[in-house]
Amino acid sequence: MTEKEKMLAGEIYSAVDPQLIEELTEVKEIIHDYNLLRPSEKLKAREILKKLLGHIADDEILLSYAR
Numbered sequence: 078m079t080e081k082e083k084m085l086a087g088e089i090y091s092a093v094d095p096q097l098i099e100e101l102t103e104v105k106e107i108i109h110d111y112n113l114l115r116p117s118e119k120l121k122a123r124e125i126l127k128k129l130l131g132h133i134a135d136d137e138i139l140l141s142y143a144r
Contacts, residue, residue, distance in 0.1 A: 104129070 078086075080094035091097075111125045126133050 080090040080092075080097055081100075083090035084097070107125060107129055111122065111129075114122050114125075123133065
């Protein structure tokens with residue numbers, strides 16, 4: 078069983094597992110890109126959210142850019 082499988086099963090796992098660190102780094106990069114979007118880039122924001130979450134509602138999402 079991989080460390081990721083253990084994590085997803087709610088078991089004790091090693092958080093310094095190379096696979097988990099690599100996936101965390103990838104997600105941090107995506108979140109960084111999202112945070113750098115201009116408020117007018119709503120379509121790009123939706124694309125990034127879909128990539129992160131796998132699925133978002135088809136309804137119009139209100140994207141908040143309160144900074």
